Amino acid sequence: MTRPTEPHATPAPPHDERGPREQSGEPATAAGPSRSDGPQHARRDSPEREAAKQQARKAVAGIGFYTFISLLLAFFALPLLWLATAPFDSSPGLSVSVPDFTLQNFQVMWDNPYALRSIGNSIILAGGTGLLVVVFAALASYALSRVRLPGRDMLLYVLLLLSSIVTGTAAMVPLFNLATELKLIDSQLGVILILTGGLLPSAIFILKDFMDGTPQSYEESARVFGASPLQIVRHIVVPIVRPGLATIAVWSVAQVWGNFLIPFLLLRSPEKSPAAVVMYTFYTEGGQANLALISTFSLLYSVPVILMFLFVSSRYGFRFHGGIKR
């Protein structure tokens, strides 16, 4: 996905860190004449020297850039290696090694009564929550952005802060008893609603800034042509903030995908348990991790979110267009 801004419209200016690939040949040729001129000309030829220096500086910057990027890539890729090797190892340990290749672990996973189903359950919970969060947060943030409601900023901050209490462990009794009274125990809907409630403040907070940053001229024109507010939101606002909605969707799905405590406490039937809960069952009587199962399951467990990410990033781009700001 390319960025929507058009800074490249102008020719690359000299200081652009475009990287050494395009520049790699230059320093040598530029430095050549300068050196042959000899030191006594240094002062007189200073513009050339300057140019040479700049070229050298650029080369150094280029080297620095690629060194930094390599380190960065290594830093972010290194932990992921285990996920690529261990599931295929017949007796995985904690070290990354060329696996003693086997698909046996996947067979065991296939035979586990809850493993695969749990991924489906996670998709239900995460998908349901993601949908509710995106729809409700979009509506609310749009309204909050366009219409002055008394004390709305204060309200947002308070809710943002309160969400930290509820996502913590101490609120489990209130949440549990609330769910009991609402007959939401052992109900996936209950988990979805509770998680949605917890995620909405942050989502609205982020989305409202998106909304603030979008131009309103189209909305005005649409209104002139007699479109209803809902139509305006659907046909004009949503397309503009779509990358933001996608980002929020991915964010909320990722939050639910990893959440253990709420589904664990509220769901009773193992047939309804999501992957985060099932993953904790791969331990033996004494609490030892079954690495073969865990590594394999980790991989399966990660695939859906990776697919989602790839889909979203190829379809909508994965960034905050316009950014969030206040």
Add this chain to the structure above:
Amino acid sequence: MSVLTRRAVAVTGAAAVTLVLAACGESGGDSGSGSTLKISANAVAGGKNEQEAKWIEEWVIPKFVEKKKADGEEVKVTFEPSGVDDEQYKTKLALDLQGGSGPDIMNLDGIWIGEFAQAGYIKPLPEVVTQADFWDGWDQIPDSVQKLGSFENERYGIPAGTDGRVLYYNKDLFEQAGLDRDWQPTSWDEMIEAAEALNGLDGVTPIQLNAGTAMGEATTMQGFLPLLAGAGEHIWDRGKWRGDSEAVTETLALYETIYGDGLGDPLLQQEAQGRDKSFEQFADNRIGILLEGDYFWRSVVSPDTGIAPMEDRDEVVGYAKIPAIEPGGGIHGQDFASMSGGSARVLNPETDNPELAFELLTFMNSEEAVKALLDGEARITARTDVNEEVLADDPMLKFVSDEVLPVTAYRPGLADYTRVSTLLQEATAAVVSGSSAEEAAEAYRGKLEGVVGGAGNITN
């Protein structure tokens, strides 16, 4: 002033929301109709305690339903598996019970009985079912084991099984260090002497004594408490908790000796996966002496089913009773000491069908059912008749059953125990990282006062 914590508040809030949301809610799906029972255990097929989960699903439920059918009664029994940390399982059960729901029959760790009873979540069996004391199975369960399912001398549940702790040692390493392959220390000094001899071996941790908070309860059960019993004291005695007594200090001093002199690996104690690692290292002949429960023998180093299997377990792994600090120095003047734990199955007092639930409970603890659970495996059960039969072929478990259980002790099943246990873990951690035993004991005592409600509940 009493406080509203449960329903009253929930109802108030719920009422407001229900107006809008009730339509969406699915049914909670609790017992409801006449003859439905639900069993809960921290066991799940394909995960933790799989054997028990399968037993309940494939043996208990069909057999019981069949049996009742023969009596002309239709019953439905369901199983609610779990497979998580014990604390999380306990939390979930407690939440269920405080809300007035929960399974009809549930597995509880023996040490939770007291706190659940105090909270009113469970009731003495005879209060739930009048004929509870007349079950013929009680005769098969030794009094000492019945303590597991009891609190303040009342039966709350039927014990499911028990265990014992011993010192495991590696006979090959002992031989390399010039020690006898047959070993039974009779005092802590002899234990240390052996460890010192092992210290000469390269790449071998002479003795692994669980310590620190990362190991959690393993530190207390497979470390501090059996040693404390060997030094002559219970952690809870005649209604009071033990402070910085002599025995407590002496026990901590043993840790000081082991970790101060490099006989143990202090880092292993701090790692979140330290206990797993200690298993791996023992199986790999890198640990000389290890204090563990019989679980270690059955499920860790077992050549067939272990998670750190040792092909030559029967030849290489030796076991010895945990010595008292000196002969006769243990509790009740014993020469040896140990600790035991285990779980019990209890009834939910809120069950809709107490009689039927009790019938299922006793069915699960019948000789036939217990044997079916073991499925040929040797394991120490609560029932004497079963033990006599299944332990005959396993000298190690027979050793525990015959030699260790008579000298063993149990933890107090009180709500405060968990916190006291954590303090003990912290005290051992402090010693391992360099505090003196006295300092650690003193710090422990200081914190203990805050935990158990003042110095009045502490004795030395």
Add this chain to the structure above:
Amino acid sequence: MPETSPTDTSTGTLGNGSKGRPSAGAPAARESGGDAAGLGRRRAAGFVAPSLLLITAFLLFPALWTIYLGLTDYRLTGFAAADPQMVGLDNFTNAIGDDRFSNSLVLTLQFVLGSAVLGQAVIGFTIAWLMRNRTGALRRTVEALVLLAWILPSSVITFLWIALLDRDGGTFNALINTPGTAWLLEYPMASIIVFNIWKGAAFSMMLYAAAIGNVPPSHLETARLAGASTWQQLRDVVFPRIKGHILTNLLLISLWTFNDFTPFLLTAGGPEDRTEIMPVFIYKIALQSGELGFGAAISVLMLLINLVIALVYVRLLRQRKDKTA
């Protein structure tokens, strides 16, 4: 905020970028608060209602109840479960006097400062800045990896890090040739800080990428042609324009990091409480010891600390506005 100054508006960015620029900045029309779609208060309230309902039911109400629990000695089991008593502010005074609480608070502040404010924000900005004019495979790879760390479930990534930092077989020890170093034990706080930077840098990266995209390219160019160094460009051109973004970013990642429980899965708060950050402390109190009243009180204290952090940021934000206005 309505007062957003014209220079701060996103002249260069327009959603999917297909329709060209909006009519020359037109600050008046873009003020938030301008009801362009003719929503009206009542419809606006209708738009907000579903969120508000869910938030009230599943956030506000449990949160208030938790605050109330903080005033009791409620526990999950034992006598205090059967008959909880009102204890007033005892839980709060006990917590404040408790060494574990102050220890935990200091650790949490270190964690937030190290991993969020310095770590995620700086790394995220650096990546965004370096990648600002790039397209193609390199940028996609970098972004994909950084984002992957962000979206993978925490139970999975903690396992990856346990494997990475393992004392015996860990890749990291093999790589930098430090066999036998138990990173999680010897440098526990540093480990979870690095871990959290790894896990969370993506959000800052995305946010700053968008923010930098809003800086008019012509301004940067002018600075460049005038011979400004990278640092001078950042200081004089970029930072003044993205201050708002920086503060929003810092506010969110600080709060999120403050409430992040994931390090528990890595170190369980150990060794010896050295990584017992606030959420882990509360987990231990509430779930492991079942002291829900005390745990609730600490949650409330944590909320107050979050409030202070938020107020500091909001105040900084205001100052900026006063200056630009």
